[in-house]
Amino acid sequence: MKLDEAKEKYIQTWGTFATNWGINRTMAQVHALLLASGKALSTDEVMEQLKISRGNANTNLRALMDWGIVKKELVKGERKEYFLADKDVWFLFKQITKERRKREIEPIITFLSELKEIEDNDTEEAKDFIKLMDDFGNVTNKINNIMDLAIKSDEHWLVGKITNLLK
Secondary structure, eight states: OOOHHHHHHHHHHHHHHHHHHHHOOHHHHHHHHHHHHHEEEEHHHHHHHHHHHHHHHHEEEEHHHHHHHHHEEOOOOOOEEEEOOOOOOHHHHHHHHHHIIIIIIIHHHHHHHHHOOOTTTTTTHHHHHHHHHHHHHHHHHHHHHHHHHTTTTTTTTHHHHHHHHHO
């Protein structure tokens, strides 16, 4: 397989995988393209290589910057904006974990806490419901703690050593 063919297959497959994780396919493809590129790319280059509209490219580039995994880079003598993906895979994992936790786990914790605040909580059915919400809350909090450990792995001596072994 030639390099261009491998890159194209990577970009398309990464986009497909991302939809399984609830991520926008095009956003994943833009990120994969930037990761696989040897240089910063302009919006026009992203549009051309992925065959997407300017609006789609701009929206997804901004979203990737919001996630903290793509940065704008100035190219001397150019008026166009160029974009570069952070290629430190461990940093990417931590950033994505941080964003997913903020967007998915933290709202669930708040939601489950609100659901336990019922007025008629003295019936057996209410107690069972509150216990169910507690159980969901416990699992969600454990997931949140695991994600927090991954995000802060560099700050924890033991976790840092383990993650260095994994790198």
